[in-house]
Amino acid sequence: xxxxxxxxxRIGDLTVRHLWLSVLPVALGFLIAVPIGWWAQRHARxxxxxxxxxxxxxxxPSLPLLVILPGVLGTxxxxxxxxxxxxxxxxxxxxxxxxxxxxAQVPRDVVDAADAxxxxxxxxxxxxxxPLAGPVLLAGVRVVSVSTVSLVTIxxxxxxxxxxxxxxxGYQRGFTTEIVIGLGTVVLLALALDAxxxxxxxxxxxxxxxxxxxx
Amino acid sequence: MSNVFAEAADWLTDGxxxxxxxxxxxxxxxxxxxxxxxxxxxxxxxxxxxxxIGHTGRLxxxxxxxxxxxxxxxxxxxxTLVVLWMGIGLTPPVLALVVLAVPPLLAGAxxxxxxxxxxxxxxxxxxxxxxxxxxxxxxxPLALPLILGGFRSAVLQVVSTATVAAYIxxxxxxxxxxxxxxxxxxxxxxAGSLVVVVLALALDGxxxxxxxxxxxx
Numbered sequence: 001x002x003x004x005x006x007x008x009x010r011i012g013d014l015t016v017r018h019l020w021l022s023v024l025p026v027a028l029g030f031l032i033a034v035p036i037g038w039w040a041q042r043h044a045r046x047x048x049x050x051x052x053x054x055x056x057x058x059x060x061p062s063l064p065l066l067v068i069l070p071g072v073l074g075t076x077x078x079x080x081x082x083x084x085x086x087x088x089x090x091x092x093x094x095x096x097x098x099x100x101x102x103x104a105q106v107p108r109d110v111v112d113a114a115d116a117x118x119x120x121x122x123x124x125x126x127x128x129x130x131p132l133a134g135p136v137l138l139a140g141v142r143v144v145s146v147s148t149v150s151l152v153t154i155x156x157x158x159x160x161x162x163x164x165x166x167x168x169x170g171y172q173r174g175f176t177t178e179i180v181i182g183l184g185t186v187v188l189l190a191l192a193l194d195a196x197x198x199x200x201x202x203x204x205x206x207x208x209x210x211x212x213x214x215x
Numbered sequence: 216m217s218n219v220f221a222e223a224a225d226w227l228t229d230g231x232x233x234x235x236x237x238x239x240x241x242x243x244x245x246x247x248x249x250x251x252x253x254x255x256x257x258x259x260x261x262x263x264x265x266x267x268i269g270h271t272g273r274l275x276x277x278x279x280x281x282x283x284x285x286x287x288x289x290x291x292x293x294x295t296l297v298v299l300w301m302g303i304g305l306t307p308p309v310l311a312l313v314v315l316a317v318p319p320l321l322a323g324a325x326x327x328x329x330x331x332x333x334x335x336x337x338x339x340x341x342x343x344x345x346x347x348x349x350x351x352x353x354x355x356p357l358a359l360p361l362i363l364g365g366f367r368s369a370v371l372q373v374v375s376t377a378t379v380a381a382y383i384x385x386x387x388x389x390x391x392x393x394x395x396x397x398x399x400x401x402x403x404x405x406a407g408s409l410v411v412v413v414l415a416l417a418l419d420g421x422x423x424x425x426x427x428x429x430x431x432x
Contacts, residue, residue: 059419061375063392064408071219071405146287153289157382158396164291171295171383179299183292190287 003177011166015185017080018162021152022193024084026145029091034137036092037099038125051097058093062086062154083155083162090151091144098140102133134205142197149190153182163189222402223409232406237390239410246387246414249380250373253309257316257369262362265324269358270350278325282318290315290376298383308380315376316369323365327358360430367422371415378411388414 004011040047069075069082106129114128153164166182169175226232233239268278290311297307331354339353355362381389391407394400 056416056419059371059375059415060412061378061415063375063378063389064411067392067396067401067404067408068412071401077401146283150287150289153291154379156291157379157393164289167289167292167295168382171299174299176296176299179292179296183289183296186289186292187284187287 003175004181011163011181011185014161014163014165015189018149018152018164018186018189019193021080021083021087021155021160021162022145022149022189025087025091026141026148028084028088029095029144030137030141032088033092033095034099034130037096037101038103038129040096041100041103047100051100054093054096057089062090062151063157065089066154066158078159080155080160082158083152083160087148087151091148094144094147095137095140098143099133099137102136102140103129105136106132131205131207135201138197138201138205142194145193145197146190149186149193153186219401219405223405226402226406227409242386242388242390243410243414245385246374246377246389246411249305249309249312249377249385249387250370252305253312253373253377254316254366254370256309257313257320257373258366260313261317261320262324265321265365266328266350266355268321269325269328270346270354272329275325278321282322285314285318288314291379291382294379294383303384305385308377308383308385312373312376312380316373319368319372320365323362323368324358327361327365328354330361331357360426363422363426363429367419367426370418370422374415374418375411 036050040050065086066082069085070077070079073082073085075081110128110132111124114124119128152162153167155162156164156168163182163186166178166185170178170182227239231238235241265278268274293311293314294308297310301307301310328350335357336349336353339349344352377385377387378389378392381387381393388407388411391410392404395402395404395407
């Protein structure tokens with residue numbers, strides 16, 4: 001407890017860094033994955049290829065990917081951007097399938113009705129399909145967000161500062177308290193972020209209450 | 216920076232890196248050994264529990280909450296913590312990796328049994344099957360694709376996270392990564408990374424085939 005109070009500033013700073021490294025990939029992943037998922041769902045054959053690529057991408061372990069990426073991007077080894085890119089890739093890989101499933105469960109007759117009332121394809125996608133796909137998308141975002149918060153800590157192994165730094169530092173100093181506080185903060189951050197998504201869902205998708213969440 | 220790939224290729228084709236206690240085959244063997252041990256222990260815990268939850272429908276809410284909570288626990292933190300508590304050895308990493316492998320196995324088992332058509336289960340009961348026979352002869356075979364799906368994600372997560380275990384002094388393929396990072400030998404790090412990636416993709420492919428044949432059977 002004393003250690004926590006003495007280092008509150010630093011823990012706060014690491015938490016903010018950690019939050020950025022988590023939120024950015026989830027947000028970017030969402031923005032990239034939703035259009036791809038929407039597209040994949042309407043083009044069965046090519047869509048299956050895209051979804052398959054997504055799953056393969058997800059099997060690539062994170063630490064090796066963090067090591068390979070600077071060589072591919074030409075970024076510096078310690079650049080936090082590597083962490084953001086890797087975690088965005090995972091978010092896309094996971095969310096593309098969720099997005100395809102989310103759009104697939106929009107009832108066909110609703111889509112036809114939107115067409116019949118003169119919606120253009122873009123209008124229909126944004127005003128009719130996206131809101132109806134919302135609840136399933138939200139469930140996917142929640143899963144991705146929890147796993148991303150937890151995965152960011154791996155970045156500490158290559159020297160990118162975040163709450164995982166408390167693990168590596170605590171381990172080197174043989175100081176259990178630091179690791180326990182790090183673990184607790186990561187779990188709390190994951191729960192807090194999850195609560196934000198749920199709240200955002202209630203505000204943006206008021207019709208979804210009671211709907212069964214997939215994923 | 217792109218010549219790092221050429222250097223990594225040189226590292227991989229260098230015969231001296233393929234023999235001895237820190238050669239690729241030995242490290243690969245260690246890596247698969249830890250992973251297999253972990254998955255076996257996790258399955259021994261998670262499968263009976265998951266099948267029971269799926270069969271009886273009891274404790275379902277708890278199982279969902281538990282799998283979610285376990286997923287938010289960062290393995291690196293768990294790993295370092297258990298080592299400080301129990302000291303270096305095989306137990307800490309295996310314990311930390313078991314925590315990682317339990318959620319997908321548990322979810323696959325209970326979701327698999329739950330997904331079996333209740334009419335099929337009722338028909339089996341009507342034929343005079345005991346509960347045990349219903350579970351082993353009807354529910355488990357029908358749930359097999361989802362149970363295998365749970366194994367697939369558990370194995371992949373364990374194999375990819377076992378690299379992190381090298382950080383606490385364990386062997387396995389992670390050695391090339393962690394040692395390479397420590398002494399800035401990036402070609403070695405990259406070569407090790409590529410071996411792990413190929414291993415993960417190969418295992419995933421094997422599971423894809425197994426799942427397809429289980430679904431057809």
